[in-house]
Amino acid sequence: MQWVTDLPFDVREIENIWVPVSDGVRLAARLWIPEVAERQPVPTVLEYIPYRKRDMTAIRDSATHRYLAGHGYACLRLDVRGTGDSEGLFDGWFTDRYVQDAIDAIGWIARQAWCTGSVAMFGLSWGAAIALRTATRRPAALSAIVCAAGFDDAYELRYPGGCLSTAAITSIVAQLSYGTRPPDPQIVGPRWREMWMARLAAAVPTTEAWLGHPYRDQTWLDESIIDDYEKIACPTLLTAGWADPAFASIMLRALSRLDVPRIGIFGPWAHRYPHFGIPEPAIGYLQTTLQWLDRWMKGVEAEDANEPHLRSWMPNGFTVAPTPETRAGRWVGETDWPAPSIATRDWWLGPHGLTPAPQATYRAELQSSHCAVSGAGEFMPIFATGANPELPRDQRDDDALSLVFDSVPLSETVEIVGTPIATFELQSDGCEGQIVVRLCEVTPDGTSRRVSWGALNLALTGDRSGRASYEPGVVRSVTVPMFATADSFAAGHCIRIAVSSGYWPMLWPSANRSRITLETEHCRLSLPVRPPTNGDCKTLPPPEAAPASASRTLRPGGYQVRAFVDDVTSEHVVAISDDMGEICLEGVSLTFTEATRRVFRIRPERPGSAAVEAETSCAFRRKDWAAGTVVRGRVVEVGSTLKAHHRIEATEGDRIVFAREWDSQLPK
Numbered sequence: 240m241q242w243v244t245d246l247p248f249d250v251r252e253i254e255n256i257w258v259p260v261s262d263g264v265r266l267a268a269r270l271w272i273p274e275v276a277e278r279q280p281v282p283t284v285l286e287y288i289p290y291r292k293r294d295m296t297a298i299r300d301s302a303t304h305r306y307l308a309g310h311g312y313a314c315l316r317l318d319v320r321g322t323g324d325s326e327g328l329f330d331g332w333f334t335d336r337y338v339q340d341a342i343d344a345i346g347w348i349a350r351q352a353w354c355t356g357s358v359a360m361f362g363l364s365w366g367a368a369i370a371l372r373t374a375t376r377r378p379a380a381l382s383a384i385v386c387a388a389g390f391d392d393a394y395e396l397r398y399p400g401g402c403l404s405t406a407a408i409t410s411i412v413a414q415l416s417y418g419t420r421p422p423d424p425q426i427v428g429p430r431w432r433e434m435w436m437a438r439l440a441a442a443v444p445t446t447e448a449w450l451g452h453p454y455r456d457q458t459w460l461d462e463s464i465i466d467d468y469e470k471i472a473c474p475t476l477l478t479a480g481w482a483d484p485a486f487a488s489i490m491l492r493a494l495s496r497l498d499v500p501r502i503g504i505f506g507p508w509a510h511r512y513p514h515f516g517i518p519e520p521a522i523g524y525l526q527t528t529l530q531w532l533d534r535w536m537k538g539v540e541a542e543d544a545n546e547p548h549l550r551s552w553m554p555n556g557f558t559v560a561p562t563p564e565t566r567a568g569r570w571v572g573e574t575d576w577p578a579p580s581i582a583t584r585d586w587w588l589g590p591h592g593l594t595p596a597p598q599a600t601y602r603a604e605l606q607s608s609h610c611a612v613s614g615a616g617e618f619m620p621i622f623a624t625g626a627n628p629e630l631p632r633d634q635r636d637d638d639a640l641s642l643v644f645d646s647v648p649l650s651e652t653v654e655i656v657g658t659p660i661a662t663f664e665l666q667s668d669g670c671e672g673q674i675v676v677r678l679c680e681v682t683p684d685g686t687s688r689r690v691s692w693g694a695l696n697l698a699l700t701g702d703r704s705g706r707a708s709y710e711p712g713v714v715r716s717v718t719v720p721m722f723a724t725a726d727s728f729a730a731g732h733c734i735r736i737a738v739s740s741g742y743w744p745m746l747w748p749s750a751n752r753s754r755i756t757l758e759t760e761h762c763r764l765s766l767p768v769r770p771p772t773n774g775d776c777k778t779l780p781p782p783e784a785a786p787a788s789a790s791r792t793l794r795p796g797g798y799q800v801r802a803f804v805d806d807v808t809s810e811h812v813v814a815i816s817d818d819m820g821e822i823c824l825e826g827v828s829l830t831f832t833e834a835t836r837r838v839f840r841i842r843p844e845r846p847g848s849a850a851v852e853a854e855t856s857c858a859f860r861r862k863d864w865a866a867g868t869v870v871r872g873r874v875v876e877v878g879s880t881l882k883a884h885h886r887i888e889a890t891e892g893d894r895i896v897f898a899r900e901w902d903s904q905l906p907k
Contacts, residue, residue, distance in 0.1 A: 240514070240521070242302075242786045246309025248273035252301075254827075255324065255426050258317060260343035267292070267324035267426060268317045269300065271308035276353040282382070282536040283354045284312050287341055288366040289319035289329070289417050293426065294831040294859065297824055298787045299515070305785035306525050312532065313353055317344055321418055321438055324426040328441045329418030331448060333368070333393060333462040341373040349380035356380055357536045361528070363387040363512050364486070371493070375470040383535040385476045385528050388486040388510055391468075391493060394459035394703065396485060397449055400719065401696030401703045402673050403747040405851050406618040407449055409837050411885065412853040412872040415444050419887060420857060421866040425827065435866070435889070439897045444872070444885045446903045453907070455703040468493070474500040476531045480508030481552065482518060482566075482620055482630060484691060484722035488658070491723045494549060494576050500535070503576065504779070505551045505725060507566035509620035509629065514782035517622045518630075519565040520552075523780030547572030547776050551656060551725045553769075557680065557732070559688050561616060561628035571725075571769070572776030573656070581657055581767050586646060586734065588762040593646040593734055600760035605665070605674065607640045607739035613813075614689070615745045624819050627798035634679050634687035634737070641737040642757070644764075645681060653728045657767030659691050659721040661736060664761045666714050667753040672697045674755065675742040676719045678764070679735040680728045687735060690728075693721035694746055697753070714758055725769075736764050743849065744813050744839035750847030750876055750907075789825040794832070796820030810840040810848070833857040850875045858890075866891050880904050 253270040260266060269292045273281055284307055290296045296316075304314035320340060321329030330336045341360070349356045358380045360370035367389025374384050390396050397407035419442045421435040452458045460466075475497055479490035487505060494503040504527065508516035513524035533539035549572065556567035573581075589598025614637050620629035661676045677692045695717060700707045728734055740755060741748045796819040805812055818834040838852040851874050858867030872885040882904050889897040 241781060241783045243306065243783050244786060246306070246785065248275055248309050248311055250274070250305055250308045252305070258315075258344050258347055260320075260340045264320055264325070264327035266317055266320060266326070266340065266344065268315050269293070271304045271314040272353055273308055273311055273313065275311075276313055280353055280355045281311055281313050282357040282359065282532065283348050284314045284359050284361050284532065285317060285344065285348060286315070286361050286366055287317040287319065287344065287369060288362060289322040291323040291420065292316045292318050293323060293423050293827065294824065294829060295833070298790055299512070301788040302784040302786065303512070303514075303525065306783065307529065309785060310529050315348060322420070324422045326434070328438060332414050332445055333365075335461065337369060338372050338376060341369055342376055342378045345373070345378045345380050357382045359383040359385060359532055359536060361385040362389070364389065364510065371471065372464050374473055374475070375464050375467045377470065377472055381473055383474045383476070383532060385531060386490070386493075387478045387512055388480070388483055388490065389493070390486060390489050391463060392459075392465040392489070393462040394455040398453065398696075398703070399485065399746075400694035401699040402694045403450070403453065404618055405744055405747055405839060408747070408851045408872075408874050409853040411445050411449065411883075412855050412870050413835070415442060415872075415885065415887060416855040416857060416868060416870045418442055419868050419870070419889070421859065423829070423859075424864055432891075436897065439887070439889055439899070442887065442899070444883075444901055444903075446883045446885065446901070447905065450874070450881055450883065450903070451905045454699065454705050468496040469498060471497060471499060474531070474535045476528065477501065477503040478505070478513050478524065480506050480511070480513070480516060481554070481724050481726070482507060482509040484724065485619065486510060488723040491576075491657070501548075502531075502546060503549045505549070507552045507554060507568065509563070509622055511622065514784055516782075517563040517626065521782045523782050525783055526780050547574055549573040549576040549578070550776055550779070553654060553656075553725050553727060555727050555729070557682060557686075557688060557729065559631070559633040559686060561630045561632040563622060563626045563630065570776050570778055571656075572774060578656070580773055581769050583765050584768045586764045586766070588644045588736065588757070588759045588764070592644045593736060593764060597760065600758060603642055603757045603759060605642055605738060605740050605755040605757060607741055613637055613742065613744060615692075615742065618745055624796040624798050624817060628800055629798070631689040634677065634689050635685060637677070637739075638679070638687050638735070638737045641677070641739040644736045644738075646734040648683070648731050648733055649728055651730050652771070653734070653766070654769045654771065655727070655766050656725045656769045658723045659767070660765040661693070661719045661721065661738075662716065662761070662763050662765065663719070664714050664716050664758040665755055666712060666758060667697065667755045668711055671749050671751045672753040672755055673741055673746065673749050674717065674719060675739045675746070676721060677737040678721055679737060681733040681735045683731065690726045691721040691724045692742070693719045694742060695719045697755070716761070734764075741846065743841055744851075748841070748846035748849050791823045791825060792820055793823055793830065794821035805840070810842055813839045828861050829859065830861065831857070831859045847876050876907065877904070879907050881907050
């Protein structure tokens with residue numbers, strides 16, 4: 240990262256301003272504004288998220304928004320209602336109230352004397368998703384959106400392929416923590432405690448909202464835009480990282496479905512802004528953002544009129560290191576997306592592995608262990624505490640528990656961009672079960688690298704809206720799309736499909752698994768192969784940002800994964816701790832800390848014994864003030880239901896000032 244101090248415009252920072260919304264609530268914002276805006280209005284960039292502008296994201300925000308402001312944009316970093324220093328109460332996780340607040344805030348910004356009346360939304364993850372949803376409502380002042388790793392389908396994010404992700408379960412604890420943290424007395428004054436107690440009293444875990452809706456019903460549709468892309472009218476810059484497969488797939492889908500000026504940039508990173516990208520190479524995301532905003536908010540001609548519709552990092556080289564590193568490769572470009580030159584190439588499953596032509600029929604029973612040896616890595620790797628083992632490792636242990644089909648060693652390198660798809664014909668003796676597919680590259684020594692994966696809940700209809708009708712013993716065809724990716728299989732290596740009936744601890748297991756048999760004559764793997772003659776594109780600039788706000792690390796954080804067998808219970812356990820350490824923000828004399836622990840337990844012979852536990856603790860203090868929360872949750876399967884228990888404790892100083900528990904039992 241190059242830290243840039245010599246910016247074109249002098250910038251004034253306002254620690255807090257209040258943004259009123261239509262129901263009378265005031266939202267708290269941090270503002271960076273070019274000093275020239277006092278006499279010459281400028282366009283405005285809005286980042287609107289629930290992650291606390293004064294502590295959690297303060298360091299990142301200052302580096303990003305001061306840079307953009309120094310290039311002639313007012314930048315507003317706005318806390319969602321009921322979070323940070325904003326008034327009001329946290330409302331679920333993605334309800335329409337937040338969209339209306341965003342529309343109100345955009346209207347208010349456009350009316351300010353320092354704003355030209357033109358506003359862009361900028362965000363990562365939740366911030367990108369709210370930008371997409373807000374854009375479907377077409378607020379008059381919204382001129383462009385810049386979306387990094389957003390999402391369009393709230394159901395598919397929690398239930399990939401209709402299978403419950405354990406990340407959704409642990410996220411219940413995280414969301415309850417975000418919505419119950421105290422405001423800062425330096426901003427809101429003596430009423431901070433009243434505001435905090437109101438947040439705590441109103442808090443409700445998202446257990447019912449997420450686990451109580453295992454089908455794609457109206458609850459999920461109300462929080463999604465997957466069927467509303469045609470309503471978006473403003474130019475859109477999309478980015479994501481291939482190491483963040485769920486979100487990269489979504490952003491690639493958005494690139495194909497939007498009908499507005501748009502470009503997509505997909506790098507090797509995990510769930511991060513691209514200028515802070517891990518694995519490397521990070522890119523000059525802020526320079527790219529400025530070019531996009533200058534074009535659509537200031538009328539500046541694009542430097543490259545023939546810029547590729549899709550610009551993607553094409554990895555090469557082989558690594559199964561679970562810790563981030565530089566991912567070797569090059570930038571490639573596609574003029575259009577979907578690219579007409581990318582052709583589907585099929586490999587057929589059978590007794591001879593994966594072959595270019597169909598094979599004789601072959602019946603193979605699909606079973607897999609639920610031992611917690613998964614080399615899957617994190618569902619959403621984020622690297623909050625630095626270079627940690629969050630990426631997939633060598634897949635050989637998982638492959639040994641799966642049904643495996645290998646190609647012969649490749650005679651030439653095969654590059655893919657898009658969505659790998661597996662098609663199966665299968666027979667089952669019941670209506671329950673999952674099918675999980677991993678696409679791997681295998682070296683001559685047997686090392687196996689996961690390239691992509693996908694899952695399907697066999698009990699659900701194709702649109703996931705309910706249970707599928709089922710006739711025992713009848714052969715049926717199913718399709719399993721995997722997460723989109725750009726990757727390469729080297730000459731001399733093999734392509735592998737590994738098929739299993741579960742993916743613990745990534746997915747909640749099916750307790751009553753049916754006996755599933757593949758009829759391989761019509762089973763195939765379809766890969767989106769990119770011709771080697773397609774052009775590369777110019778290298779993106781290196782990352783730049785403004786110097787971040789001054790901070791000191793008082794206690795370093797860390798990330799740890801442990802897998803072991805409990806000697807007492809015989810459970811196979813995976814325990815993950817992620818501690819951000821203790822940080823002091825010197826400008827506001829505030830010290831804060833956050834730590835999360837997740838534990839996944841199962842007895843391999845009893846998939847119904849699965850249990851997920853999570854705990855998130857946070858604390859904030861300065862000389863005359865200290866407050867914090869601890870949120871715990873546990874979900875287990877009891878018969879045909881999921882039983883959940885959640886608890887929150889809030890402390891002021893050394894004293895517990897609030898405690899509450901929730902118990903839920905929901906149909907599985």
